[in-house]
Amino acid sequence: MMKKFIIIGLIVSAALVLLIAPFASSWPDGLERVAINLGFIEKGEGLPVLRSPMPDYMLNFIKNEGLSTVLAGLTGVMVIFFLVCLIGLLLKRRQNMEKN
Amino acid sequence: MHIPDGFLDPKTWITLDAVATGTVGLSVYKTSRKLREKMIPLMGVLAAFIFAAQMLNFPVAGGTSGHFVGGVLASILLGPFAGTLVMTVVIIVQALLFQDGGIAVLGANVFNMAIVGSLLGYYIFRAIKLPFKSDRGLYISAFVTSWLVVVISSSLVAIQLAISKTVALAVALPAMSGVHALIGIGEALITVGVIALVKKVRPDLMSIEKV
Numbered sequence: 001m002m003k004k005f006i007i008i009g010l011i012v013s014a015a016l017v018l019l020i021a022p023f024a025s026s027w028p029d030g031l032e033r034v035a036i037n038l039g040f041i042e043k044g045e046g047l048p049v050l051r052s053p054m055p056d057y058m059l060n061f062i063k064n065e066g067l068s069t070v071l072a073g074l075t076g077v078m079v080i081f082f083l084v085c086l087i088g089l090l091l092k093r094r095q096n097m098e099k100n
Numbered sequence: 101m102h103i104p105d106g107f108l109d110p111k112t113w114i115t116l117d118a119v120a121t122g123t124v125g126l127s128v129y130k131t132s133r134k135l136r137e138k139m140i141p142l143m144g145v146l147a148a149f150i151f152a153a154q155m156l157n158f159p160v161a162g163g164t165s166g167h168f169v170g171g172v173l174a175s176i177l178l179g180p181f182a183g184t185l186v187m188t189v190v191i192i193v194q195a196l197l198f199q200d201g202g203i204a205v206l207g208a209n210v211f212n213m214a215i216v217g218s219l220l221g222y223y224i225f226r227a228i229k230l231p232f233k234s235d236r237g238l239y240i241s242a243f244v245t246s247w248l249v250v251v252i253s254s255s256l257v258a259i260q261l262a263i264s265k266t267v268a269l270a271v272a273l274p275a276m277s278g279v280h281a282l283i284g285i286g287e288a289l290i291t292v293g294v295i296a297l298v299k300k301v302r303p304d305l306m307s308i309e310k311v
Contacts, residue, residue: 002142006144009145009148009149010148012149016149016155016156024157024165024167025159025165026157027157027159028163029167029283030101030165030254031101031276033279034276035107037275038271038272044104044202045104046105048105048203049105049204050203052195052196053197056200057155057200076194076198078148080144080190080193081147083147084186085140085141088139088144089140092132092135092140
């Protein structure tokens with residue numbers, strides 16, 4: 001039963017990225033809007049501390065913006081799912097070791 | 101409301117990095133003590149869903165957009181500490197892989213969205229739900245808490261900006277809380293919608309022991 005829930009949950013998450021993310025609003029978000037209006041937006045536009053592989057949820061080598069967003073988003077969905085499950089399993093293992 | 105590097109001064113982001121490290125450490129400890137096997141895939145799926153939902157910016161007034169954050173949803177389904185943990189992973193991945201939110205200010209973003217969202221959010225949710233006896237309390241509290249937490253988080257961002265001398269509090273606070281009062285309605289609707297859906301298809305997950 002849990003297996004079905006996981007599969008459906010991942011399909012729903014992937015569908016959000018696939019069907020809605022390319023059409024998401026590209027207007028500045030709340031904080032960016034305030035930073036623009038109050039004139040401090042350029043403070044956040046310096047060189048990044050560290051270069052991310054997919055800045056702004058885009059894969060730079062893909063020209064089509066929609067496809068680029070979808071692939072970056074799907075990568076994120078899978079990375080986060082596996083990372084959180086891995087952390088969960090490690091914490092569970094530590095718990096079992098402490099019990100023994 | 102992911103803060104980029106450059107908006108906060110060192111004393112502010114170093115303090116928040118320390119506070120966030122301590123609180124996330126506590127969340128890891130608490131989660132590792134009470135975690136049940138069954139909860140692990142739920143944490144993974146919920147994190148993936150929250151990440152996907154955060155990509156979906158919706159327009160609010162005047163050339164401005166907002167997006168779901170998910171801290172309250174995570175804590176209602178998982179509990180305050182597991183919720184904080186899941187939100188922290190989402191925020192770290194967003195900063196490292198997608199440059200959404202800065203690196204030095206990671207602690208600030210974890211504090212504002214994961215800790216305020218899931219840890220504080222959980223106790224606000226419980227307090228508002230307390231007087232209700234029926235399921236209606238669940239939905240009313242989920243709605244009110246989600247909205248409230250977005251407004252609180254955005255106000256904290258304004259305070260952090262002011263402490264950093266980036267902008268005066270007198271202009272930042274009304275601007276941030278004002279626009280996020282609108283975005284918070286979206287947050288509240290999504291939280292209530294997802295909870296109603298989970299309650300309908302998998303009511304057993306609602307009564308899973310919270311961590």
